[in-house]
Amino acid sequence: MSVLTFISRDFVYIDDACEAFIDTELNLKKEDYMIVSIKNKSSFLSITTATITLIAIGYYFAETEWKVVEFLRFCVGIILLWMPLGALFYLLLKRQVQEPIVRFTFSAIASYSLTTFIYFALAVFHLELLFYIGIIAIFLGLIIYLIRKKFWLNIQINYLSWRQFDWVLALLITVSLVVNIPYQRTWEYNPTTNTYKSPLDVDYHYFISLAYELARHVPPLQQFNRAGIPDAPYHMFPHLTTVLLSRFTGQTDLLRVQIIYHNIIIAIGMCLALYSIVKILTSSKVAGYLATATMYITAISYPPLMATEFEFGYFTLFPHVSSGIEPAILISPQMYSGILVAYGILLGVLLISVRCYRKQPVDVVLIITAIMVVATSRFRIHVFLPMLPGFLLLAAYGWKRTSQRVYLVAAGLAVALSLLIYLEMKSPIYLSGTASLSLGLNSLSNPQEWPYRYINEWPFSTKIHDLLSGLIRNSTVLKWVWQILSICTHVALSMIGIPLLIITSIYLFCQPARQEFFLFRSLIVWMTVVSTLGATCLKLSDYNDFPLVGELLLLIRWYPFLLMIPGLYQVYQFLQPHISLTRPTQISLVVAFVVIDLAAQQLTRPSILMTSLYSEAATVSANERMALTYIHDNTPQNSVTLTDKYLKDRNFVLTSITGRATYLQKDYDDISELILKKFPSENREQVIKDLWVTSQSEEFCRLLIATPATHLIEYSTHPLLVNEPACIQAIWESSNQSIPVSSEKVTIWKINR
Known part of the structure; x- marks a missing residue:
């Protein structure tokens, strides 16, 4: 009787152990299945997100x-x-x-x-050269550091997986x-009028002109729209x-x-x-x-809650x-x-x-x-x-x-x-x-x-x-x-x-x-x-x-x-x-x-x-844009332009497209008043007006040579009265340059000194 009891008890123990083992195995398999399922879901989400991201990047670069x-x-x-x-x-x-x-x-x-x-x-x-030497030195130092530390050997393969991103x-x-x-x-072309419109605020062209001045010299030696006059210590x-x-x-x-x-x-x-x-x-x-x-x-963009201008x-x-x-x-x-x-x-x-x-x-x-x-x-x-x-x-x-x-x-x-x-x-x-x-x-x-x-x-x-x-x-x-x-x-x-x-x-x-x-x-x-x-x-x-x-x-x-x-x-x-x-x-x-x-x-x-901003955006003709681009691409960086077109029009496209300083371009009123106060003899607006009304070559050249200008831009809508003076020579003109042909002809003159 006792033997049977022990045998039956052992069978119970064995049966319990088998059930426990089976349950454990099932739980482990269930956990493994859940882990695999989570990984699969994570991989699917990562693939989906990565695909949308790459499509969005492609769209952005195309646009x-x-x-x-x-x-x-x-x-x-x-x-x-x-x-x-x-x-x-x-x-x-x-x-x-x-x-x-x-x-x-x-x-x-x-x-x-x-x-x-x-x-x-x-x-x-x-000491600008030291800047470039310093960059090279840091690069070399980082490379030597990575080699000595054997950085590439310490990178775990999991960190290189795109799923970790x-x-x-x-x-x-x-x-x-x-x-x-x-x-x-930056620019929108209208084929009907053969013009380019910049949807940017006028200040953007102003700031780009400042950047071009810094490209010539750091710190800046002059104002980009008043060549030869010191600039303010701006941002x-x-x-x-x-x-x-x-x-x-x-x-x-x-x-x-x-x-x-x-x-x-x-x-x-x-x-x-x-x-x-x-x-x-x-x-x-x-x-x-x-x-x-x-x-x-x-x-x-929430609208204003009360009337405003x-x-x-x-x-x-x-x-x-x-x-x-x-x-x-x-x-x-x-x-x-x-x-x-x-x-x-x-x-x-x-x-x-x-x-x-x-x-x-x-x-x-x-x-x-x-x-x-x-x-x-x-x-x-x-x-x-x-x-x-x-x-x-x-x-x-x-x-x-x-x-x-x-x-x-x-x-x-x-x-x-x-x-x-x-x-x-x-x-x-x-x-x-x-x-x-x-x-x-x-x-x-x-x-x-x-x-x-x-x-x-x-x-x-x-x-x-x-x-x-x-x-x-x-x-x-x-x-x-x-x-x-x-x-x-x-x-x-x-x-x-x-x-x-x-x-x-x-x-x-x-x-x-x-x-x-x-x-x-x-x-x-x-x-x-x-x-x-x-x-x-x-x-x-x-x-x-x-x-x-x-x-x-x-x-x-x-x-x-x-x-x-x-x-x-x-x-x-x-x-x-x-x-x-x-x-x-x-x-x-x-x-x-x-x-x-x-x-x-x-x-x-x-x-x-x-x-x-779009309603007030600057517009230039195709001929003018080509002329200003020509100055940007074919004249020395320290060139100075002179024209009468932008004495009253404050949009700064002249300097932002050419990338060159100009003799005078309309500025903000408070800055203009400050300049006149500090430089009362610099009546540049009057000089330009005199250039465009005189028909005498000697008088024209005398006024022009006294300015720091190196190139003169003439528009057919307000032409010079002087006839081929010796102090200027045409180096570019817009005749038949654009299709359709623009009604405004632009001529670039080089000033001979």
């Missing part, structure tokens, strides 16, 4: 008229220009920034900023480039970057370099910076993706387009470039903030960030003015918290380099009196002056101004009270917008913003507040106030914009316990939001600003 050789030269050029410094930063930051995409983004933007900065510093001392981020960036195509049209680093891009890619048309090449770099950099910042703030890739989409893809900076609920993206892209490439540098600095400050909170070493990222802060003085002074004191306060706090002397070193370096930049701006090669700031009441909120009236276009502004006028009798006090009230209200309603103001406020009081992100949060608030105060009480000595203090306001929106998605993410986390959404549902909602916004964006285009 922007790229050639294969041009694309290859572009890729090689940007690698040669920015890879040496970027790769060096990437290696140096290895211990302090672990996440590759964040380290790559910060290194790339730092290289973008500091490569131009270093070139400019060397060019001031006529972030195709979602690549797709978002590519679609961002695609939606930017309407901003990248030359964005234009100098365009020049360097031109040299390294071999593209001589700086208009295409700026509109296509340079703007591609900025757009990609902006997407990567926003993704990196938001991903660090939220620890969520999905939030980073959503933030990337909000930069361009979901940028809807202005195309941008008007009152609407979410003014990202009207007070953010479009003014930067369409009006000011300096601002667009400066924002990218500012976002790179803010990414650096975010990395510093996290490491400062944890009391970790921060030396490399801190020093790089400090130099980038100084570079903003010539990328965009509107960023530099609030950024430098904010960075110094940040460094003081970091030193007090961590006792690391590197914070003091970084602060001292920033101050020393800033003083050197300031001394360079006061150099006698520049137009005197154009780099002087003072404190006082500017005219920014004057209700009677244009373009300042747009500052006052917010709800009930007229009634409130009338009420204050009745309560405050002292005119000076009234002006100050109204200045502060109007600018602050304009910033809150028309620059930031009510929704973003609420979302930002929510984020500022969340726990992470008060702990590890404290320095980053504080700098965002500082930049917003100090920019507003600067617009209230800063003024220029010789220019009107708008170029500096007015454009301070246009940058304010960009700072709290970084906190929009983190703020929404905090709201989502608060509501998450009360709502049950699966991950597929969350992803579906995000995708639906992006697709709906993208569709709405396309339906709302063109915006008010784009429509206005």
